[in-house]
Amino acid sequence: MTSTITDAETRADARRQPGRLRRERIGHLLQHHGALMVLAATVLVGTAAFDSFATPQNAANIVVSSSFLAIVAIGMTFVVISGGIDLSVGSSFVLAGVLAAYGSRYGLLVALLLPLAVCGAIGLIQGLIVARTGMAPFIVTLAGLLGMRGLMLAVSDEGANTYLVRSEAFSALGQASFLGLTLPVWITLGLVLLGGVLLQRTGFGQNVYAIGGSEEAAVLMGVPVTRVKVLVYLISGLLAGLAGALNAARLSSGVTILGVGMELDVIAAVVIGGTLLTGGAGGLTGTMAGVLLLGVIQSLINQIGVLTSSFQQVVSGAFLALVVVMQRLLHRAQRLS
Amino acid sequence: MAEIAAAPRAWGGRVRLLAWLQEYGVYASVLALLLFNVVFTPHFLEVANFRTQLIQVAPVVITSLGLALVIGTEGIDLSVGSVMALASAIVVLYLGYGAPIAIIAALIAGAAVGACGGALVAYVGVQPIVATLALLVGVRGLANVLVPQLTEFRNPALITLGSRSVLGLPLVVVIAAALTVLVAFLVKRTTFGRQLVAVGGNRAASRLSGLPVRRVLVTVYVISGLLAAVAGVLATSRLQASDPTSLGLLMELSAITAVVVGGTPLTGGRVRVLGTVMGALLIQLLQATLIKHNLPQSWTQMVQAVIILAAVYAARGRRA
Numbered sequence: 195m196t197s198t199i200t201d202a203e204t205r206a207d208a209r210r211q212p213g214r215l216r217r218e219r220i221g222h223l224l225q226h227h228g229a230l231m232v233l234a235a236t237v238l239v240g241t242a243a244f245d246s247f248a249t250p251q252n253a254a255n256i257v258v259s260s261s262f263l264a265i266v267a268i269g270m271t272f273v274v275i276s277g278g279i280d281l282s283v284g285s286s287f288v289l290a291g292v293l294a295a296y297g298s299r300y301g302l303l304v305a306l307l308l309p310l311a312v313c314g315a316i317g318l319i320q321g322l323i324v325a326r327t328g329m330a331p332f333i334v335t336l337a338g339l340l341g342m343r344g345l346m347l348a349v350s351d352e353g354a355n356t357y358l359v360r361s362e363a364f365s366a367l368g369q370a371s372f373l374g375l376t377l378p379v380w381i382t383l384g385l386v387l388l389g390g391v392l393l394q395r396t397g398f399g400q401n402v403y404a405i406g407g408s409e410e411a412a413v414l415m416g417v418p419v420t421r422v423k424v425l426v427y428l429i430s431g432l433l434a435g436l437a438g439a440l441n442a443a444r445l446s447s448g449v450t451i452l453g454v455g456m457e458l459d460v461i462a463a464v465v466i467g468g469t470l471l472t473g474g475a476g477g478l479t480g481t482m483a484g485v486l487l488l489g490v491i492q493s494l495i496n497q498i499g500v501l502t503s504s505f506q507q508v509v510s511g512a513f514l515a516l517v518v519v520m521q522r523l524l525h526r527a528q529r530l531s
Numbered sequence: 532m533a534e535i536a537a538a539p540r541a542w543g544g545r546v547r548l549l550a551w552l553q554e555y556g557v558y559a560s561v562l563a564l565l566l567f568n569v570v571f572t573p574h575f576l577e578v579a580n581f582r583t584q585l586i587q588v589a590p591v592v593i594t595s596l597g598l599a600l601v602i603g604t605e606g607i608d609l610s611v612g613s614v615m616a617l618a619s620a621i622v623v624l625y626l627g628y629g630a631p632i633a634i635i636a637a638l639i640a641g642a643a644v645g646a647c648g649g650a651l652v653a654y655v656g657v658q659p660i661v662a663t664l665a666l667l668v669g670v671r672g673l674a675n676v677l678v679p680q681l682t683e684f685r686n687p688a689l690i691t692l693g694s695r696s697v698l699g700l701p702l703v704v705v706i707a708a709a710l711t712v713l714v715a716f717l718v719k720r721t722t723f724g725r726q727l728v729a730v731g732g733n734r735a736a737s738r739l740s741g742l743p744v745r746r747v748l749v750t751v752y753v754i755s756g757l758l759a760a761v762a763g764v765l766a767t768s769r770l771q772a773s774d775p776t777s778l779g780l781l782m783e784l785s786a787i788t789a790v791v792v793g794g795t796p797l798t799g800g801r802v803r804v805l806g807t808v809m810g811a812l813l814i815q816l817l818q819a820t821l822i823k824h825n826l827p828q829s830w831t832q833m834v835q836a837v838i839i840l841a842a843v844y845a846a847r848g849r850r851a
Binding site for chain 1 (some may be wrong): 605651655656657658660661664665666667668669670671672673675676679686780784787791798827828829830831833834835836837839840843844
């Protein structure tokens with residue numbers, strides 16, 4: 195009830211002081227397109243500072259290396275909008291890579307379906323536990339993180355065995371180019387479009403936002419909360435599995451040491467993209483801007499050369515902190531005005 | 532709550548079992564594992580073995596104590612592993628000024644990271660999981676920038692810290708025990724302890740009744756950072772080298788497991804200090820058992836996953 199009053203007051207105030215309304219609109223713009231604007235600014239600075247930055251080759255590099263993170267981030271965006279979190283995606287990614295490389299000896303289809311089936315099943319189980327028992331998503335998926343890392347080690351002889359991809363067709367899936375960009379980039383683009391339609395134009399997407407906004411209200415409105423939650427974690431598991439499989443195809447092997455801490459990069463990209471971790475707000479455009487921003491920062495740090503890649507972690511961490519502080523301040527400013 | 536009140540009698544036993552498990556499950560599990568090892572593991576009942584186990588578990592215990600306080604306020608601190616790495620890097624950087632100054636610098640750095648996290652949570656209102664996630668990423672990077680590769684050292688004072696014994700017990704273990712007593716005292720016997728539990732139980736009510744909610748929150752994160760730094764220094768002195776890329780990696784997971792298994796609810800309002808120590812011991816014993824029976828590392832992680840889920844499920848059964 196308080197919020198109704200505040201809203202009414204806000205509107206009345208806004209009529210009296212048009213300046214406030216403008217400030218509110220700017221806040222809104224920053225919240226939704228902040229990452230895109232910072233991305234544009236960073237690209238401009240990079241172009242001005244380095245001759246070798248704004249080349250088609252470098253742009254292609256950034257896009258190709260970002261595509262795997264992007265696929266995982268699509269699933270994470272769904273989970274986060276629904277008010278949850280999925281810490282298991284990094285482990286999923288690695289497990290899928292190992293399973294894909296292992297399965298490739300039986301041909302393309304097994305190489306693709308085995309990781310999708312396993313990661314999808316684990317996503318489904320996590321979703322069921324979260325939705326049915328009401329346990330905190332972060333602890334359930336934390337257990338998933340550990341369990342899947344254990345499973346990955348068990349499959350790969352304690353991480354000692356790196357399976358090589360034995361299917362030409364499967365390798366092509368990760369390496370073949372079309373119009374100058376590799377296949378994973380096109381797959382990412384397709385998935386972003388599909389995810390965007392799913393999120394913005396379907397009842398399922400509306401339900402995801404509704405649950406994240408207020409679960410109690412969603413229950414009262416008759417939203418099938420359990421089913422939507424389970425689906426959201428299933429999508430996240432499937433996409434992490436797909437990204438891991440494609441990465442194995444690109445590298446032609448199931449590398450066991452990648453993906454540690456990947457969940458953090460993914461969450462950082464989603465949050466930088468303006469999706470609130472409290473759920474109910476956000477979108478895929480922002481997430482993609484966040485993913486690209488992390489990629490561009492990485493590329494800039496590589497250009498500078500003297501700095502090691504650990505410097506990128508410092509920048510990412512600082513950036514993430516900056517973004518959440520900004521979000522809170524905007525939120526507060528909007529409530530106060 | 533209403534559900535259980537109205538539940539048929541058959542449910543009563545199950546609910547009571549869950550409640551018992553949450554209260555004493557961790558002690559029973561540690562005891563069961565000990566008994567199993569006494570019977571089935573050769574050379575288990577030897578002093579040397581116990582020494583090794585205790586030395587290995589000490590940093591986990593120290594980190595988990597700080598995390599238990601944070602979780603008691605309904606927060607979480609994911610940055611503890613990175614703080615260990617930062618402390619390790621700073622100790623080595625400042626070793627030229629002597630071990631005491633280097634250690635103090637490392638502890639100050641840990642407390643400063645905690646203060647950053649606490650300020651973000653208490654004053655800006657950022658969710659604890661995001662605030663400390665940013666620190667996890669950034670602080671590990673900082674540690675790597677400061678000390679890019681594994682650096683060995685020969686400072687005798689620092690090496691002694693990790694290898695000395697007091698009254699037959701390793702100094703590292705004595706420090707962990709002393710800190711446990713200190714944190715238990717803090718929680719049970721001080722105003723701050725009561726405020727902490729109140730803030731975790733009901734933040735709005737705490738604020739309305741005039742408790743210094745923000746100060747309590749910041750202090751809790753500072754303590755967590757400080758204890759993680761202590762763990763980092765001790766681990767470094769055991770290793771006789773600083774290795775910021777791998778020291779404390781995934782420590783936050785072990786610590787969260789220890790706290791949760793120990794019976795501190797993730798929803799805050801309660802801190803179980805002894806339970807947390809037992810939780811850390813349980814994980815250590817489990818790892819030792821699996822290793823001694825030649826089961827691979829992968830099993831430990833899968834079993835750990837099941838234990839976390841079971842512990843949280845039991846905690847939920849009690850509250851529901």
